[in-house]
Amino acid sequence: MTSFPNLNYASTNNQQQQNRENQELTVSAIDYSLLTDLYQLTMVACYTGEGLEQRRASFELFVRRLPENFGYLIAMGLAQGLEYLEKFCFDPSQITALQATGIFANAPESFWSLLAEGRFSGDVWAIPEGTAVFANEPLLRVEAPLWQAQLVETYLLNTLNYQSLIATRAARLRDVASGEATLLEFGTRRAFSPQASLWAARAALAGGLDATSNVLAALQLGEKPSGTMAHALVMALSAMEGSEDQAFTAFHRYFPGAPLLIDTYDTIAAAQRLAAKVNSGEMQLAGVRLDSGDLVSLSKQVRSLLPGVSIFVSGDLDEWEIARLKAAGAQIDGYGLGTRLVTGSAVNGVYKLVEIDGIPVMKHSSGKATYPGRKQIFRSFEGDKVKADSLGLADEEFLDSSMSNHHSSQVPLLQLFVKEGKRVQPLETLAQIRQRTAASVASLPEQTRRLDHPLSVRVEISAQLQQLSEKTKKQTAELLRTQRKESG
Structure with missing residues (x-):
């Protein structure tokens, strides 16, 4: 494991010592950019050095498993996530503090100019707050230059994970x-x-x-x-x-x-x-x-x-x-x-890369595999009750023909909230979100709403997403075989 120097802002001089001993630890909007995990910044420095920082990337935020005895989650925290993206920037004092750590001594100079000049300029697709969701369904997708999409992970997980649990x-x-x-x-x-x-x-x-x-x-x-x-x-x-x-x-x-x-x-x-x-x-x-x-x-x-x-x-x-x-x-x-x-059982949301520069990618780790590509959730209703969800690709225009025979209506859940860094939907009131929550819960089957041993709504994988997953697996396997031959 790589060992880093002391991770506080400062090193040894008196002024820096005073900075390190600041015990107030409150957060304001100006601090948002530094409220992140160190590895987000080290990865961005690496991307910049390799000339990849501006490649278009798509990350999706979802939960692999619902908390125990939960049949659904209510998506929440998007409003604070969007506010964070609007105000995302690094001021000169923050850059100076990062440089003083010594951690980034070998980072390219362009890394610092990227932070100094950068603002969030990507797109955000998300499920409206107050909507019921299930395991493996994206609550949010960020499509942005790689360095931006990477850096915003920690804050977005913090607000969506916690508020979704409480809601x-x-x-x-x-x-x-x-x-x-x-x-x-x-x-x-x-x-x-x-x-x-x-x-x-x-x-x-x-x-x-x-x-x-x-x-x-x-x-x-x-x-x-x-x-x-x-x-x-x-x-x-x-x-x-x-x-x-x-x-x-x-x-x-x-x-x-x-x-x-x-x-x-x-x-x-x-x-x-x-x-x-x-x-x-x-x-x-x-x-x-x-x-x-x-x-x-x-x-x-x-x-x-x-x-x-x-x-x-x-x-x-x-x-x-x-x-x-x-x-x-x-x-x-x-x-x-x-x-x-x-308090209680955490919502263990994750934020995973699903596409880079137009190339679908997926994680293969045991128990933590992901689906590749930008996705959409299609919710099917029978009358006023949710019947099933289908997880498909974002550019699918309709679901498998087999779905149409037993569902009366289908609704795509992920909506565009931010386009090129600008909001495209008005802020919602608390009353509107509360009303959506009530309607969303009322639309769930009784077996999904019960407290003990609930059964989640079925989430089906579309044929196109399944085909893309198999194709991506084969491509990754072939790449690994090639690497083994070259190293052997």
Whole structure:
């Protein structure tokens, strides 16, 4: 394995030492170009030295396998990916910092001018956000000069992988909880970083949740943040003002009628006292929240005491737990989703070269083989339900004749979003994406939507793609035989 020198920006002088010790580690748009893996830059330097950097290349982003017990994924994160491509550039200070590492001492001078002058000038084909997809289907294809298509891999994988995971979890939660239940995103404190908390909130809302407690995310998205209170307020005001009831009264003084957290001490006793005040007209109450205990039993008892008050629950909930609560007859109107929504099984999306300078290419590695050529996904419907997908070549005008006998309609999924570096489609609102998510999930067969042992929609390989794969395999095998003869 090649050994590289220290990978921090700086080497030994005092100013560079200070740069290395910058602990803020926040990201702004100007940093996007450096938010990448080192090997993207070393490969671009190599391409440049070999005179290949401007060759037209096509890369596709897809997942080989869905996370365990997932029957589908909801594509998400494209908006942030396109924003990244729009702002992609290297400023002089970043180039100076890269040069100071010493890693690129043997890189050609043209590598530095390429970075200094370059902007993204390629095309992007993608599946619209909120669309259900399956294994081996491209969520996105980048067609651009090789150096550009290579360098953008890391950031695109970061945003599409994470947001697709959160959007899928949110869509499953909405599917299980039903449209009547209120679903709130509470995951900021458990997300993997401050940046991830913003993306998680966006993806959760686009996936079907009603609101987020993340104030920054909500306001940036034009939404209204939502939340209740923590046990700390109840304990602090109870200690200072004399009782839990006085804590509730104080909170309502500033937030009239707001939901109250009632499980700090004795859930049922608190509900009984609140019921007396509500029934006497002394208090108006929009809802109560339960965060611990036997939620089935407690919700039923609270419902009997406060029949007209919404019951909201939280505490490490996921789609399986909501399904269990509903099956047990819990009296719950809304759910707060945090840790298990914003963490969990990763979406292992990959970004692979499929064509270079018009030549289809494919990976042969065991368990990681890819299909060559630029592709399109053709979705077939029977009535209003998805019947099957066909993975074909981008220039196919129609599918195999065998498909037409049992499908009523076929729709190509990948759309052109960027042409020669410029967007060709307007930005979508969160409401539009949320609506597409709901419609996409509703179009899936029940066996694909179930939580346990789901069956994904069948993805067929078109005859033309199959033929191209076989042809490419033979060409690669012949090349390897020639190389062995020459080396022997």
